[in-house]
Amino acid sequence: MVALSARGQDFTVADIRVEGLQRIAAGTVFNYLPVQVGDRVGEGITADIIRSLYSTGFFNDVTVEREGNVLVVVVRERPAVARIDIVGNKSLKEDILKQGLADVGLAEGRVFNPSILDRIEQELQRQYFASGKYGVGIESTVSPLERNRVAVRIEINEGLTARLKQINIIGNEAFSEKELLKQFKLGRTNWLSFYTKNDQYSKQKLSGDLEALRSYYLDRGFINFQITSTQVTISPDRKDMYVTVAIDEGDVFRVSDIQLAGEATVPSEQLFPLIHMRRGEPFSRKVATESAERISQLLGNEGYAFANVNAVPELDEEAKTVAVTFFIDPGKRVYVRRITMQGNTRTRDEVLRREMRQLETAWFSTELVKRSRERLQRLGYFEEVNIETPAVPGSADQVDVEVTVKEKPSGNLMAGVGFSQSDGIIFNTSISQNNFLGTGKRVAFAFNSSRTNQFYQLAYTNPYYTIDGISRGFDISYRTTDFDELIGADYSTDVARAAVNFSLPLSDTSRAGLGMYVQNTRFFAGVYSELAQDFVADNGDTFNDLFLTLSYVVDSRDSAIFPSAGTLQSVFGEVAIPGSDLQYYKLSYRGRHYVPLTRRFTVALKGDMGYGSGYGDTKELPFFENFYAGGPSTVRGFRANTLGPREQDEFDDPVGGNIKLTGGLELYAPPPLGGKFENTLRLGAFLDFGNVWWTEDSDLVAPTGFDLGDLRYSTGLSVAWLSPVGALSVSVAYPLNAEDDDEEQVFQFSFGQNF
Known part of the structure; x- marks a missing residue:
């Protein structure tokens, strides 16, 4: 066997043999060879063969030889990457880093090319620089293994994240630098930086x-505004960043005229009110875009599903x-x-289908589909739930509405144990089917048991009793309540109830309800409560009552759990009709309003009110x-059910009112941890207020009468967590104006209940 270059004469290749292969298939080599069996070759072909095989990146050495009329290609393969170990990475996940390495050609199972080590370090530096870690140190080590393999170890010293020391804006005249910097998410370190991370510089954030x-x-009329330059400098120790932004504001352009052009399928009187700009005002790109979207939406609601509206400034x-x-351009x-x-x-x-507001053969409406x-x-x-609206083939004015759903189990069998400071240990069992037999x-059916009460319930609801x-x-329930365990008062009740109710939809977000229930109440007065004994003496201890109920509910929240926008309001009234053993009525209101301040912060306004009184033969509630x-x-901050009037005896038990x-005000935010906790954990800072009042005359209860000066206030922090084993809520509250008789409780929590 001799090198091909040593033979000066040409020859016809009778066969090709490849030697030295370990992992790479011979067919792969043949695919890259510029020579085939039957070709006539000479010494000039050697360079072409070697060049072609080297370009694959699979080989460290390639030799071309001749054995008779057989072309022999001898190769030495490059090692394969057996594993990649990354150590020292804390801020960036390993799978993100490995994906970046794969993008530059380094991954487990691939052929190792020593020339890419520099590119590896540059890619990792790029990823860390993007997250603001400019002091990162990276060292790569390659260790040979058996069977022509290598292990790559990358040690990372992340260093500290560079912090913004200063942002300067040059060239601003119409607005102060302070006002402009309010538009930036980046900023100097402040007391919230540990949470918002606003002082951690990154190119993407800038x-x-x-x-x-x-x-x-642009939204204030500066149409020719330009950012002329952006300079980012870093301190020698790579810990501090300085940003300078130079701008050219240009002049303010004002709106001189507003016109509609194109095919008017909707009267202009309906379109002009949707354009929220006026002549003489500074031109706003945002207002123009939003106005065009409103016009397009109106046309979509009128059946012009493919309307195109463009705002063109001259x-x-x-x-x-x-x-x-x-x-x-409304289209058809x-x-x-x-x-x-x-x-x-x-x-x-x-x-x-009964939930669909878009109907067949009707005009297509984007609002009704939504x-x-x-x-x-x-x-x-x-x-x-996904809804697609493909065009009908061969028709320019018809679409189909395709509703695709992914079902989840609508039945629920639950048995669990919970705990709350007001009720103690809670055992609960429930069997429910929200979509019984697909109808x-x-x-x-539910059963709950705690130290304060036991509750049994069987309920059935047909949401479409009528079309x-x-x-x-229908609802049948039985509840026993031990007020001694609940508030320390010496009496208890057993209540059995059978109810029927109807609910009428007034809109997509509101309903009105009418109901009736029969209730049997057995009252047990203890020997230590004069209030309870007097009540039994005046009214007896067993009562059969018939109640009428009215309700009104509005729910526009974006989510039933952890809402960030919308309102929940409910009004409920019940009255025992004449002829009942006890004649009284109760009215209550519950309101929750959620306002998104930013993408992460939501403020909630909460209020609850209630009033009850007796009538006829029953003097009071x-x-x-x-x-x-x-x-x-x-x-929060006060022991459960202890505010307000108390029985005037040696035990001084709370009696409610x-x-x-x-009510209250609470600021909600997701945790800084992010990830899987983003939708299951919520932090809050709150201000609560409230109390109850006894307005009837009584020598056994004090204080009596209504006085807003009796309101109690508290403030604190809260955490709500939807854990895998149940809902957990925790609060730490500080009462702001507690009186001597108030029972304070700074730390409160409940587990296994809704909150």
Whole structure:
């Protein structure tokens, strides 16, 4: 065997043999060879063969030889990467780093190329620089292993994240630097930086802030605004960052004229109110875009599903004005040919169709399709609801509405143990089916037991008792309450109830209810409560009553758990009709309003009110039906159910009141941990207030009468966690104006209950 270059004469290749292969298949080599069997070759082909095989990156050495008329290619393979070990990484996850290495050619199982080590370090530095760690140190080590393999070890010393020391804006005249920096998420270190991380510089964050600055000017008429330069410098120790942004504001352009152009399928009187800009005002790109979107939405609601609306500004550089023309292309009016349901293997089609607000053969409406999807999501039967509107083939004015759902188990069998400071250990068992046999009807049985009460319930609800959405429900329950365990008072009750109720939908977010229930109450007065004994002497200890109920509920929250926007309001009234053993009524209001301050912060306004009184032969509201305040659900920082009037005896037990007023303000935020806790953990800072009052004359209770000066206040921090084994809520509260008789409780928590 001799080297091919040593033979000066050409020859015809009778065969090709490859030697030295270990992992790479011979077919792979043949695919890259510029020579095939039957070709006539000479010494000039050697360089081409070696060049072709080297370019694959698979080999460290390639030799071409000749043995008779056989072309022999001898190769020495590069080692394969057996494993990649990354140590020292804390701020960046290993899978993110390995993906970055794979992008530059280094991954387990691939051929190792020593020339990419420099690129590896550069890629890792790029990722760390992007997160603000400019002092990162990276060292790579390659260790040979058996069977021509190597192990790559990358040691990372992340160093400290560079902190912003200063941001300067140069060239601003219309707005102060302080006002402009409010548009930046980046900023100097402050007391919230540990949470917001606003002082951790990164190139991506700065790009976002510069775009926010540009939008701020463009939305205020500075159409020719430009960012002329951005300089970022770092201190020698790579710990401090300095940013300087130079801008050219340009002049303010004002709106000179507003016009509509195109095909007017909707009267202009309906379109102009949707344009929220006025002549003489500074031109705003944001307002123009939002106005075009509103016009497009209106056209979509009128059946023009593919309407196109563009706001085109025409500049007058000399007059510094803008004439805005909204060009409208409505397209053809679109009708819905067919609505189909997919994925509902258990739920009947009619259950879905009765929630649809978009109807077949009607004009297509984007708003009705949106409302249909929201109503399907609120059913709680589906994990996902998707609605697509493909065009009908061969038709320019028809679409199909395809509803695809992913069902989730609608039945629930639950048995658990919980604990709260007011009720102690709670045993609960419930069997419920929210979508019984796929009909949308709800059936439930529940049993709860704690030291304060035991509760049994059997309930049935048909949400579509009528085709118009009027619901009908039945409820049978039995509850025993030991007030001695609840508030320390020496009396207890056994209450059996059978109820029927109807609910009428007034809109997609509101319902009105009417109900009736029969209630049997047995009252047990202890020997240590003169208040209870007097009540039995005046009214007896067994009562059969018939109640009428009225309710009104509005729920526009974006989520039933951890809402960030919307309102929940409910009004409820019940009255024992004449002829009942006890004649009284109760009215209550509960309100929750959620306002998103930013993407992460939400403020909640809460209020609860209640009033009750007797009539006819019953002089006052039975005191065991009183309202209570204090505790995790009302005024935190005070022991549950202990605020307000007390029985005037040696035990001084709280008795509640016939008037209740509680409320509060709470700021919610997700945890800084992020990740899987983003949707299951919520932090809060709150201010609570409230109390209850006894307004009837009594020598056995004090104080009596209504006085807003009796309101109690508290402030503190809260944590709510939807843990895998149950809901947990914790609060640390400080009472702001506790009186001597108040029972304070700074730390409060409950587990295994809704909150």
